[in-house]
Amino acid sequence: MTEIPLTTDQLSVTYTGDREIEAVKGVSIDFPANTLTTIIGPSGCGKSTLLKSLNRLHDIQENVEIDGDVLLSGDSVYNTNVPAPEIRRQIGYVPQTPTALPVSIYENVAYGLRIHGDYESKADLDEKVETYLRKVNLWDEVADRLDAPGAELSTGQIQRLCVARSLAVEPDVLLCDEVTSALDPVSAESVEKTLRKLKSEYTIILVTHSMAQARRLADEVVFLYLGEVIESNDVQSFFEDPQEERTKTFIGGTTPVDRDDTPAEQTATPPAPDGSKGSTAGDDKQ
Amino acid sequence: MNRYTTQRLFGIAVRAAALLVVGVLLLVIGVTVVRGGGVLLADPSIVLTPPGSRYMLEGTGGFLHAVLGSLFIVGPATIVSMVAAVSTAVYLQSDYSSKRFSDAVNMFLNVLWGTPPIVYGVFVLTIIIATGAQTSLFFGIVAIAIFQYPIMTRYTDEALRAAPETVRESTYGLGATRFESMRMTVRAAAPGVIAGLVMGFARGIGDAATVLFTTGRSTRMPGGLFEAATTLPVLIFDQAMSFNPEVRSHAYAAAFVLTIAVLGLILLSKLLAGRYARYTPGGNR
Numbered sequence: 292m293t294e295i296p297l298t299t300d301q302l303s304v305t306y307t308g309d310r311e312i313e314a315v316k317g318v319s320i321d322f323p324a325n326t327l328t329t330i331i332g333p334s335g336c337g338k339s340t341l342l343k344s345l346n347r348l349h350d351i352q353e354n355v356e357i358d359g360d361v362l363l364s365g366d367s368v369y370n371t372n373v374p375a376p377e378i379r380r381q382i383g384y385v386p387q388t389p390t391a392l393p394v395s396i397y398e399n400v401a402y403g404l405r406i407h408g409d410y411e412s413k414a415d416l417d418e419k420v421e422t423y424l425r426k427v428n429l430w431d432e433v434a435d436r437l438d439a440p441g442a443e444l445s446t447g448q449i450q451r452l453c454v455a456r457s458l459a460v461e462p463d464v465l466l467c468d469e470v471t472s473a474l475d476p477v478s479a480e481s482v483e484k485t486l487r488k489l490k491s492e493y494t495i496i497l498v499t500h501s502m503a504q505a506r507r508l509a510d511e512v513v514f515l516y517l518g519e520v521i522e523s524n525d526v527q528s529f530f531e532d533p534q535e536e537r538t539k540t541f542i543g544g545t546t547p548v549d550r551d552d553t554p555a556e557q558t559a560t561p562p563a564p565d566g567s568k569g570s571t572a573g574d575d576k577q
Numbered sequence: 578m579n580r581y582t583t584q585r586l587f588g589i590a591v592r593a594a595a596l597l598v599v600g601v602l603l604l605v606i607g608v609t610v611v612r613g614g615g616v617l618l619a620d621p622s623i624v625l626t627p628p629g630s631r632y633m634l635e636g637t638g639g640f641l642h643a644v645l646g647s648l649f650i651v652g653p654a655t656i657v658s659m660v661a662a663v664s665t666a667v668y669l670q671s672d673y674s675s676k677r678f679s680d681a682v683n684m685f686l687n688v689l690w691g692t693p694p695i696v697y698g699v700f701v702l703t704i705i706i707a708t709g710a711q712t713s714l715f716f717g718i719v720a721i722a723i724f725q726y727p728i729m730t731r732y733t734d735e736a737l738r739a740a741p742e743t744v745r746e747s748t749y750g751l752g753a754t755r756f757e758s759m760r761m762t763v764r765a766a767a768p769g770v771i772a773g774l775v776m777g778f779a780r781g782i783g784d785a786a787t788v789l790f791t792t793g794r795s796t797r798m799p800g801g802l803f804e805a806a807t808t809l810p811v812l813i814f815d816q817a818m819s820f821n822p823e824v825r826s827h828a829y830a831a832a833f834v835l836t837i838a839v840l841g842l843i844l845l846s847k848l849l850a851g852r853y854a855r856y857t858p859g860g861n862r
Contacts, residue, residue, distance in 0.1 A: 351749055353676060380752030390743035393765040393856040402761075403751040440856040453747065460751055 297322040297345065297382070297464050297494060301359035304337070304344045304518075308354040314340040316518040317359065322464070322511075327490035329497045329505040332515035333541070338498040339387070341515065342466050345496065346382035347375045363463065380407060383462035387469045389449035391441030392456075396433050399441040399452055400424060403460035423459045427451040427485045447478020451485055464494045471504065483508060502542065506530055514538050606836060613833025616826045623827060624834055627798050633815060636823035640831055642798045643812035647835075649714055649799055650788065650808055651781045654721035658781075659774055661722075662729035663763070670737040671759045683734065689727035695786035697724045702790040714799055714806040717792035721781045729777035736769020737762060740857075765857050768850035775846035779839045785810035809835045 304315040314337040322328050330338045340349075347368060349355040361368040368378050380403075392399050400420045403409070410416040420437070424430040429451045433444070441452055450470055457465055467486070471479035486495060486508055499505055505512055505526070512529040514521045514537075522529065522538045533539045578586075617624070624644060629637030669679035701720040705712060744765045748758040763770065785808070793805025794815065807815075809831050816828035 346750070348746065348749060351745065351755075374754075376749075376752045376754050378752075379750055384746065384750030386743045386746045386750065388741070388743045390741060390747050392744060392747060392761055393767070393853070395856075402748075406751070406753055406757050442856055456747075457751065466750075 296324050296364070297496070298362040299341075299345070299359065300362060302341070302344060302361060303358040304340050304349065305356045305358070306354055307356055314518050315344065318515075318518075318520050319359075320513055320520060320523055322494060322496055324494050325491055326510040327486065327495040327497060327508055328511040328513060329499050329509040330513045330515055331499055331502060331505050331541075334500060336515050337518040338500075338515055339468050340518075342468055342496065342498050343384070345464075345466055346379045346384055348379070348384060350375050380460050381462055382464045382466060383457035383460060384466045385450075385453050385457050385468065385470050388473055389446045389453060389470075391444065391449045391452060394441060395438045396441045396444065396452065397437040400455050400459050403456060407460060409460065419459060423455040424452075426458055426489065427455040428481065428488070429455060445478065447474050447481050450474060450478070450482050454482070454485060454489075458489070458493070462493075464496065465489075467495060467497045469498050469500065472500070502530075514541065516541070606840075609829065609832050609836050612826075613829035613831070613836075616830040617833055623830060628796055633796055633819060633824060634821060636821055636827060640809075640812055640816075640827060642795065643807050643809045643831065644834065646714070646717075646792070646795070646799050646806040646812075647782055647808040647810075650717040650721055650792065650806065651778060654718045654725060654781055655774070655778045657718070658722045658725040658729055658777060662726055662773070662777070663733055663770065665730045666733035666737055667759055667763060669734055670762070671755065673755065683731070686727045686730050686734075690731055693786070694724050694784050695789070698787045698790045701787075705791065711803070712791055712793035712805055713803045714792060715802045717788045717806060717808070720787040720791045721784065724784060724787045725777040725781045728780055729773045732773025732776055733766075733770050736766040736773065739769060740765040764853075767853035768857065771846050771850045771853065775842050779842055782808075783810060783835065783839060785814055 298321050299318050301317045301319055302315060303313060303317050306312045306314060316337075318341060330341060332338050343349050344357055345361050345368075349357060357369060360370060363378070363381060366373075368382075371378075392402055394402070397420055400423055401410075401416055404416060404419055410419060421430060421434075424433065429448060432448060433439075441449065444452060450473075454465075454467075454470070470486075471482050474482060483504070486497065489495065490508070490510065497508065509526045511523070512526050513523040514529070514535075516537060521541075522533060522535045524534075529538070530542060533542060623639030625641055626639030627641050628639065629635070632638050632640075665682075668674050669682055697720050701716050701723070702712075704710075704719075705716055710716070740762050744762055745758055748761045753761070788808050788811055792807060792811070794811055795805035795807050797805075799806040813828045813831045813835070816824050816831060819825050819828075
């Protein structure tokens with residue numbers, strides 16, 4: 292669908308709360324169009340922070356500073372007059388926890404279309420809702436109860452609903468934050484199946500800590516460690532012929548912490564950027 | 578003592594505590610229902626009859642004036658307070674306000690919540706005296722609204738705080754503006770917000786101290802916004818102090834009406850909240 296690659300240019304993200312922590316350090320990566328790129332790395336390495344900085348989701352948090360830039364088809368995401376909601380519409384985001392909006396199944400998918408006014412008539416809206424529910428293999432399971440609350444679906448179904456909801460606004464890029472980590476194996480498999488089906492049509496960036504999942508799904512792999520990109524390559528080369536010592540250690544099943552000169556405190560989790568307003572930990576779950 | 582004996586004793590103690598609470602509640606409701614219900618059954622018309630000219634002395638007529646007074650004061654007060662409370666809570670929990678500011682405001686709200694209602698009554702009385710106005714329905718509305726505001730705000734704030742952060746993230750991730758995202762968060766918090774509104778109404782309709790000095794304790798039907806009025810709790814106090822046994826018996830009937838109104842409201846809020854809870858994330862809890 293899109294030919295537009297996403298690029299980061301010396302992107303750094305710093306949490307400036309009680310302690311200053313640079314969670315992402317000068318990352319420059321290209322995300323090729325119509326491929327699924329996984330960002331892998333141990334917990335607390337800055338994967339989710341990097342992901343959220345790609346569509347300015349950190350703007351809604353306090354105490355986060357961004358340096359460098361993200362380029363969507365060559366246009367700056369940060370140094371622009373385009374409002375952040377328009378950018379987030381082009382770069383969609385599916386959170387880690389499967390979350391149905393507190394409305395019906397139908398309205399969950401229709402939500403984005405409604406806020407952007409992306410439909411001509413009720414019939415058009417109906418058709419779009421069906422199209423996107425079919426894209427995530429959910430239509431057959433919910434066609435007879437579209438008016439039921441989204442929250443009544445199973446977690447696996449809700450996660451697919453979240454993907455459908457994100458696709459409905461027709462983003463150029465889809466960011467998925469460990470979208471299967473909260474699911475049982477059967478539900479995770481159905482979400483993976485959906486992503487596999489979608490990856491030829493969309494530019495998908497998937498954060499995961501599961502190497503097995505990266506192997507199964509990815510076209511490209513980015514290995515992030517302590518906020519830095521250690522290695523980035525196509526999936527086959529990455530797993531079969533890793534270039535970096537730390538990649539080999541990580542693939543070998545251990546965290547390469549001993550081999551790094553970084554002081555121990557930098558491995559700590561960044562603080563939740565906005566404390567009591569819910570704990571969107573700025574990073575992966577610990 | 579054996580570990581299992583300790584466990585058993587603790588079980589007995591907590592059950593006894595729960596039983597005590599339920600027992601007291603049942604006793605209060607029971608006495609009100611039996612005594613007030615008896616009076617009401619004998620003459621149900623007293624709720625819908627305006628008071629006679631010598632009502633407080635001879636018990637002629639009924640207490641419709643207080644029923645209407647309560648509704649006319651607490652109804653508008655709740656609406657005013659609700660708008661202010663929901664707006665404040667939304668502001669505090671939205672991305673328009675910093676966390677530090679919202680924490681500071683919450684501390685003030687907690688202090689306000691803990692302030693005895695009579696203080697609000699005296700505060701409004703001071704305004705009445707300073708402006709040379711008279712006690713009236715209007716100042717009752719003002720006093721009750723001020724009294725309800727911190728209660729409703731804290732409830733709404735807590736409900737919004739408990740709404741899943743991922744609802745916010747999801748809506749932003751779809752390109753929602755702060756306003757659109759906030760609307761969805763309020764929807765996710767709807768059961769808690771409704772509970773707060775009903776709690777505010779129930780506290781408002783049951784409070785005597787705030788309206789004691791501000792509405793004028795009228796024994797006539799409410800005549801207008803700036804006319805004196807009375808409410809059920811104030812009337813109950815006055816009736817209970819009466820030397821006339823019939824007037825005193827009306828106090829139970831009025832208490833019965835008040836209790837039923839509050840119970841009915843809480844039931845209604847449960848039903849409403851239940852309907853919304855189905856839609857909230859994790860709504861099958």
